[in-house]
Amino acid sequence: MSAWLPFTLFAFVASITPGPTNLLILAQGSRQGWKSALPAVLGASLAAAAIVLTVGLGLSHTLLAHPLVRRLMAAIGVAWLSWLAWRLFRSPPPEVDTGDLASVAPAFGARQAAGLQLVNPKTWMMAMSVVGVFTDAASSATQIGVLALTFGVVALPCLALWGLVGSGVAKLFRQPRQWQWFNRVLALLLLTVAWWSLLITG
Numbered sequence: 001m002s003a004w005l006p007f008t009l010f011a012f013v014a015s016i017t018p019g020p021t022n023l024l025i026l027a028q029g030s031r032q033g034w035k036s037a038l039p040a041v042l043g044a045s046l047a048a049a050a051i052v053l054t055v056g057l058g059l060s061h062t063l064l065a066h067p068l069v070r071r072l073m074a075a076i077g078v079a080w081l082s083w084l085a086w087r088l089f090r091s092p093p094p095e096v097d098t099g100d101l102a103s104v105a106p107a108f109g110a111r112q113a114a115g116l117q118l119v120n121p122k123t124w125m126m127a128m129s130v131v132g133v134f135t136d137a138a139s140s141a142t143q144i145g146v147l148a149l150t151f152g153v154v155a156l157p158c159l160a161l162w163g164l165v166g167s168g169v170a171k172l173f174r175q176p177r178q179w180q181w182f183n184r185v186l187a188l189l190l191l192t193v194a195w196w197s198l199l200i201t202g
Contacts, residue, residue: 004150006134007130007134007147007150007151008150008154010129010130010133010134011150011151011154011155012154012158014126014129014151015048015151015154015155015158015159016158016161018189018193019120019122019123019193020081020116020120020122020190020193020194021040021044021113021116021117021120021122021123021159022159022162023162023186023189023190023193024040024084024108024112024113024116024190025037025040025041025044025108025113025159025162025163025166026162026163026165026166026169026186027088027108027166027183027186028040028108028109028163028166029162029163029164029165029166029167029170030166030167030169030170030182031166031170033167033170034160034163034164034166034167036163037108037160037162037163037166037167038160038163039109039110039113040108040109040110040112040113040159040163041113041156041159041160041163042110042156043109043110043111043112043113043114043117044113044114044116044117044155044159045152045153045155045156045159046114046152047113047114047115047117047118047123048117048123048126048127048151048152048155049148049149049151049152049155050148051117051118051123051124051127052126052127052130052131052144052147052148052151052152053144053145053148055124055127055128055130055131056127056130056131056135056139056144056147056148057141057144076119078121078194078195080116080119081116081120081190081191081194082191082194082195084190085187085188085190085191085194086187088183088186088187088190089183089184089187089188091183121194122193130147130151134147135147169182
């Protein structure tokens with residue numbers, strides 16, 4: 001556990017940097033406010049911690065031994081993210097005057113966020129890095145559990161910050177065209193991050 005501080009910094013960087021989950025939490029926060037993004041923040045953080053735990057307890061050996069399985073998981077995740085990006089790109093601007101922001105982006109709650117983490121190439125790459133760098137053959141299940149819990153706790157404020165930024169961005173938009181361009185830029189960023197993750201894992 002002497003590597004606790006380096007691991008915490010690693011978890012912070014991995015959680016705060018742009019990724020599919022961060023971008024969709026940003027979209028959720030911009031659509032319905034910061035509090036509406038909190039269920040997705042919680043779901044994503046718990047799922048990320050669970051993935052670190054399962055990978056650390058032995059799943060990493062299976063993934064390393066069967067690269068085809070790893071590539072298939074990444075392909076499924078990218079296909080889903082591409083579909084979400086298309087929906088976001090095509091979504092109509094909201095009726096800003098009436099406060100109707102429901103159509104800005106696909107719904108993204110706790111269940112969707114947790115499901116995304118399960119097929120998110122970035123999350124699995126992160127979990128594999130945790131196991132490769134911060135554990136060894138002598139690491140106990142308790143130690144791995146502490147790492148997973150720490151990662152989940154660190155991820156909470158990092159992801160919540162993206163929702164807060166989204167709610168701040170929403171206050172700047174007063175015209176439907178501004179919302180439309182925001183949706184399209186966010187969709188293209190989501191698509192780029194998703195396919196970049198696939199290229200790295202491939």
